[in-house]
Amino acid sequence: MQREIPILSMNHLSKTFKKSGFDLRKKPIVRAVKDVSLTIYQGELFALIGESGSGKSTLGKLLLKMEAPTAGDIIFLNQTDQTKVKRSPEEMQIIFQNPESAMNPFMTIFNIVMEPLKALGQEQLSSEKQVINILKKVGIDESLFQRFPSQLSGGQKQRVVIARALVTNPKFVIADEPVSSLDVSLQAQIVNVMLDLKKEFHLTYLFISHDLQLVSKIADRVAVMYQGEIVEVGETKDILENPQHEYTKTLIAAQLN
Ligand SMILES: Nc1ncnc2c1ncn2[C@@H]1O[C@H](COP(=O)(O)OP(=O)(O)O)[C@@H](O)[C@H]1O
Ligand SMILES: [Mg+2]
Known part of the structure; x- marks a missing residue:
């Protein structure tokens, strides 16, 4: 397993949304992604895990340039992104949850x-x-x-x-909850298709999921996202055996025991 060559790096990436509507009792902004710095290496299956609303999809959209970051930058294939240049489908593609x-x-x-x-x-x-x-x-x-x-x-x-x-x-594939809408019996089949293709085409995956059980079986490394922040990142085995953050411990207790 090749782990030395970075394919994508995020540096202090943040995204803030203005809330629509005029309810002044509520906070006017949502900090969906807060100061995220991560590097993903060529050939990895890198999982991003966290509960609903933690900012996973927003991070994926920033990487694809479907959303512009409020702060920070992305280095993809050794080049710092120019926000105005669109991402080529020959470089990066996304698989969404809901077909x-x-x-x-x-x-x-x-x-x-x-x-x-x-x-x-x-x-x-x-x-x-x-x-x-x-x-x-x-x-x-x-x-x-x-x-x-x-x-x-x-x-x-x-x-x-x-x-x-x-x-x-494409070289880099973001899979945003790619099997979450499917019956459990089908999930393994589809994940296996994705794993076969990863091997055949030397893909790098960012696999977004809330399902720790699934991620524990397939990911090389895991980043845990909580309220817009990456609270923990490491080899899957290390995270599962020796979680450091309270939120990760709660996730493991809820999903793996
Ligand atoms: N286009 C948007 N406008 C305003 N708020 C948004 C938008 N997209 C996402 N959010 C908010 O950002 C937060 C993170 O959402 P999201 O990235 O979809 O989380 P996840 O994929 O982990 O469920 C949520 O509070 C969500 O309501
Ligand atoms: Mg999502």
Whole structure:
């Protein structure tokens, strides 16, 4: 396992949201991400864990430049990010939790997976081959290619979302609760697909989850997020065996015992 080469570093990253509405009794701002500094290495499966509302998705969006940081910066592939330059789908992609809302219901499965390649302006013929190839790899049979999302099961839909994220051959993949919407029986199958593809394409994953049980089985390292802050980070085994922060101890007691 290669651990020496950083792929992405966050330096003092913060994000503050202004609350909408005019209720002056409430605090007018939310500090969703507070002064986060982390480095993720090439080939890692790096898990970000924490309860709902702790800022995990916001951190993911900052990395993808779907949101601009209030403070701090990101170094990706040895380059400090310029906020105005969009993230290329050949570099970084995201897999969202909810496959329903992540797909256009009026597009066929084939076209949904083709979309990111079209956006890159890639040549038609080789793109089609890439789409077929990745759909087969995630376990979607050719008989489903011309169907619409509503004609697929939950597990099949999440496979398609994974295919769409990986069709551009990105180096860094953010998976934001990728299996949380699925039945437990399906979760392992989909995670295994993700792990197989990680190996095959030498991917680096940021795996966002609230499920410590799952993370304990798959992650190389874990960062624990609590109220916008990273309270603990380390090798998965060390965190589980010797948690330092009270919040991590509570999580372990609630989910692993
Ligand atoms: N676009 C937004 N506008 C205002 N507040 C937001 C926005 N996005 C997230 N938040 C707030 O930021 C905090 C962290 O949210 P989020 O990153 O979604 O947490 P998690 O993914 O860990 O559940 C929450 O209090 C949430 O309400
Ligand atoms: Mg979230």
